[in-house]
Amino acid sequence: MRRGDDVLDSRTLMMLSEKYVANTYARYPILLVRGKGTRVWDLEGKEYLDFVSGLAVCNLGHCHPKVVKAIRDQAEKLIHVSNFYYIEPQIQLASLLCQHSFADKVFFCNSGAEANEGAIKLARKYAKEKTGENRYEIITMEQSFHGRTLATLTATAQEKFHKGYEPLMPGFKYVPFNDIKAVKNGVDSKTCAILVEPIQGEGGVNCPTEGYLKALREICDEKGLLLIFDEVQVGMGRTGKLFAYEHEEVEPDMLTLAKSLAGGVPIGALLIKKGIADSFKPGDHASTFGGNPLATAAGIAALTAILEEGMLENCRNVGEYFLFHLEKIKGKFSFVKDVRGRGLILGMELKIDGSSIVKEMMQRGVLINCTMGNVLRFLPPLIVIKEEVDRVIETLEEVFMNIAH
Ligand SMILES: Cc1ncc(COP(=O)(O)O)c(C=O)c1O
Numbered sequence: 001m002r003r004g005d006d007v008l009d010s011r012t013l014m015m016l017s018e019k020y021v022a023n024t025y026a027r028y029p030i031l032l033v034r035g036k037g038t039r040v041w042d043l044e045g046k047e048y049l050d051f052v053s054g055l056a057v058c059n060l061g062h063c064h065p066k067v068v069k070a071i072r073d074q075a076e077k078l079i080h081v082s083n084f085y086y087i088e089p090q091i092q093l094a095s096l097l098c099q100h101s102f103a104d105k106v107f108f109c110n111s112g113a114e115a116n117e118g119a120i121k122l123a124r125k126y127a128k129e130k131t132g133e134n135r136y137e138i139i140t141m142e143q144s145f146h147g148r149t150l151a152t153l154t155a156t157a158q159e160k161f162h163k164g165y166e167p168l169m170p171g172f173k174y175v176p177f178n179d180i181k182a183v184k185n186g187v188d189s190k191t192c193a194i195l196v197e198p199i200q201g202e203g204g205v206n207c208p209t210e211g212y213l214k215a216l217r218e219i220c221d222e223k224g225l226l227l228i229f230d231e232v233q234v235g236m237g238r239t240g241k242l243f244a245y246e247h248e249e250v251e252p253d254m255l256t257l258a259k260s261l262a263g264g265v266p267i268g269a270l271l272i273k274k275g276i277a278d279s280f281k282p283g284d285h286a287s288t289f290g291g292n293p294l295a296t297a298a299g300i301a302a303l304t305a306i307l308e309e310g311m312l313e314n315c316r317n318v319g320e321y322f323l324f325h326l327e328k329i330k331g332k333f334s335f336v337k338d339v340r341g342r343g344l345i346l347g348m349e350l351k352i353d354g355s356s357i358v359k360e361m362m363q364r365g366v367l368i369n370c371t372m373g374n375v376l377r378f379l380p381p382l383i384v385i386k387e388e389v390d391r392v393i394e395t396l397e398e399v400f401m402n403i404a405h
Helices: 010-020 065-077 088-099 112-131 150-155 180-186 212-223 293-308 311-332 355-363 386-404
Strands: 032-036 039-042 047-050 105-109 137-141 172-175 191-196 226-230 254-257 268-272 336-342 345-350 369-371 375-378
Touching (some): 047 386, 088 105, 112 150, 112 268, 172 180, 180 212, 311 336, 311 345, 311 386
Parallel strands (some): 137 172, 226 254
Antiparallel strands (some): 105 268, 254 268, 336 345
């Protein structure tokens, strides 16, 4: 960035950020300007190995050539038109998503929160039409995360996100994750759906216990409820299958996607089974940018690359290798409480605060994340190789040794 003839340095830019950008993020003091594959570089040219991937956005790695080309080609042809008209890449991306999932129809939007808003609205509308009753309540799980809009932050069963925004939206009931009895007890005449992440990401990389998602499906079938999977974080290959539900032999009625769906271009999508999608009629729901040519052209390139370039297999192989080595570290340091995850969404729960560890790793050129205060979360691009995992493991051990002494 320039002001007059001066190229601004990081410090100046960070000061300008503090001055002009709303203060909603606690930022680390680095300014990233370039990315390629698993690496990013800051303004001073320092290289980082990126095990955050824009929080599960850059599943293909940074600036994947097919995504870059698709964006470039589409930008020269048509960037945006209204959903008043048919949009070629939107049609292609929707049909690809349906071909590779349980879904029959797709509603496009711009973010995970917006995809979940769509799911919440459709669940309410479908239930009212189907049952003729005022069924509107959705059961969600403690430690969940579904977004920051008023409805999705209410769906998010974590008090810290609610504070200051009351009154919250009516129509949500919270139960503990992995507790089928609590779900059964929670269902009543107002319930229309269950919304759940197949693995809770923000909530601490919490995996479902064996049979949990299947049992949720059974409750939904028995009680006439919709099962909604929020795969905003774990979809698009993150767990080693295109969608996390594929591990469990359970299909949802709706599924939400965003983050990595278009390789870094903002997008969201609500995948829907046919009988349910029919409750949305023209004018019932909309989004100006939803499924625009640029985002969906990028989405086609990203989805095709995930499917054709062996990323799912690499995710499973390197994920297993990574998990094995995290387990080994756990055995060496008493302040490591648990290691868990699937594919390349892995978490290490500590008995101590994790924020200083993230900073220490960053100083050593490795970007990782910490969620819930004490769970180190690793979300490398799906193209990551074992040697890169080795480097992260070695760096983590070095940082842990310093803490232990
Ligand atoms: C599971 C899940 N759902 C929804 C969201 C919200 O997505 P967005 O920030 O794109 O609105 C997130 C974001 O982290 C998420 O992890």
